[in-house]
Amino acid sequence: MTKGLRVHSEIGALKRVCLHRPGEELLNLPPFELERLLFDDVPFLEVAQEEHDAFAQILRDQGVEVLYLEKLVAEAFDAVPGARDEFLDQYIAEAGIKGDCMRKVVREKLESITDNLEFVMKTMAGLTKAEIEIPLSAGSTLNALVNSESESDLIIDPMPNLYFTRDPFAVVGNGVCLNRMYSVTRNRETLYGKYIFKYHPDYKDVSLYFRRDAAFHTEGGDVLNINAKTLAVGISQRTQAAAIDVMAQNIFWNSDSEVERILAFNIPNNRAMMHLDTVFTQIDHDKFTIHPAIMGTLQVFELTPGKNSGDVNITELNDTLEHILANATGQDQVKLIPCGGGDPIAAAREQWNDGSNTLAVAPGKICVYARNTVTNDVLYKEGLELLVCPSAELSRGRGGPRCMSMPFEREDI
Numbered sequence: 001m002t003k004g005l006r007v008h009s010e011i012g013a014l015k016r017v018c019l020h021r022p023g024e025e026l027l028n029l030p031p032f033e034l035e036r037l038l039f040d041d042v043p044f045l046e047v048a049q050e051e052h053d054a055f056a057q058i059l060r061d062q063g064v065e066v067l068y069l070e071k072l073v074a075e076a077f078d079a080v081p082g083a084r085d086e087f088l089d090q091y092i093a094e095a096g097i098k099g100d101c102m103r104k105v106v107r108e109k110l111e112s113i114t115d116n117l118e119f120v121m122k123t124m125a126g127l128t129k130a131e132i133e134i135p136l137s138a139g140s141t142l143n144a145l146v147n148s149e150s151e152s153d154l155i156i157d158p159m160p161n162l163y164f165t166r167d168p169f170a171v172v173g174n175g176v177c178l179n180r181m182y183s184v185t186r187n188r189e190t191l192y193g194k195y196i197f198k199y200h201p202d203y204k205d206v207s208l209y210f211r212r213d214a215a216f217h218t219e220g221g222d223v224l225n226i227n228a229k230t231l232a233v234g235i236s237q238r239t240q241a242a243a244i245d246v247m248a249q250n251i252f253w254n255s256d257s258e259v260e261r262i263l264a265f266n267i268p269n270n271r272a273m274m275h276l277d278t279v280f281t282q283i284d285h286d287k288f289t290i291h292p293a294i295m296g297t298l299q300v301f302e303l304t305p306g307k308n309s310g311d312v313n314i315t316e317l318n319d320t321l322e323h324i325l326a327n328a329t330g331q332d333q334v335k336l337i338p339c340g341g342g343d344p345i346a347a348a349r350e351q352w353n354d355g356s357n358t359l360a361v362a363p364g365k366i367c368v369y370a371r372n373t374v375t376n377d378v379l380y381k382e383g384l385e386l387l388v389c390p391s392a393e394l395s396r397g398r399g400g401p402r403c404m405s406m407p408f409e410r411e412d413i
């Protein structure tokens, strides 16, 4: 029996989760490339790893099986001869390497790594000019040979955002949306998911509700499983409305999926609110953390299957966020707990460090970042059980415990 996927809520007891331990990709992150690589500061890798190990241990202590993205990909390559070569062709084609000669040198360098896990981690870390010898021969390029300030020292960009495993693919019920991501820099991350869901013995048979070659972009931070029948998706900086149209068709008209209703929340387009999960996250049967700035301003649409195969009906819901979420969760009422306890400065500061971005390991039991003291205090007083993760370095990438995790299995609620 293969393991497969099963996630029908945001809060059911977490059984299996996919993480990525930050690795050498964070060492190939020069300060002047931060904006392009969607990172906000240069982290101290050793401490980031310690913090991440603490996060993983908190989850294990709650009985959660922790899987690592890099290991799953290596296992897929171990299992299927030829899978790694297929990946390498695609990786090189998408790596932005300048010139055929350089592509050849890089390929040889990566092919020489025999251990699959080491190989996968190297593809994540990126490659600098200092790491390879460039032959001065027919076919070599000036770009490869010149050391100049206007030429980057990176031959292949690192993927510093990989530890935000929430975004490149999103588990929905028993299937998965393999995303096309908003930015060129993050879209390469989706290759790892592609090879897991194509070749890994435990995951190769799951249905795909979205594909990385789609025309529109979407990211997992925008996808919230409310229950088996209802999915919430953000229309955001990272997810286009047109991508949700595609997702709805694929989800409604796939016999594997139980989802009968998608709620699309049109959220503001800015970095502090880049995904739906930075604006609200479910933490208990009847409780959500929210960013106070979205109260009263959200446009929400409901998508349901139409009469004929492939048809999708859309209506706009003119109601308050509380009522919409109460109706979606089947509760009489829900409590929205504002980040920063409603104080505008604390809210903005703690929102920036993902105060609303919590990961539920069971209803009412949530992982939070230690640094968001005002929000954590409010959550504690509301009766939530808090599992507190160290966060000095991890938070520099602008993502919290929910962003750093992709549930593969939760108990049904």
Ligand SMILES: NC(=[NH2+])NCCC[C@H](N)C(=O)O
Pocket: 038, 039, 161, 164, 166, 167, 186, 220, 221, 222, 274, 275, 277, 278, 357, 397, 398, 399, 400, 402, 403
């Ligand atoms: N699900 C999330 N909120 N993810 C946060 C991702 C942060 C990352 N630096 C980015 O800009 O893409």
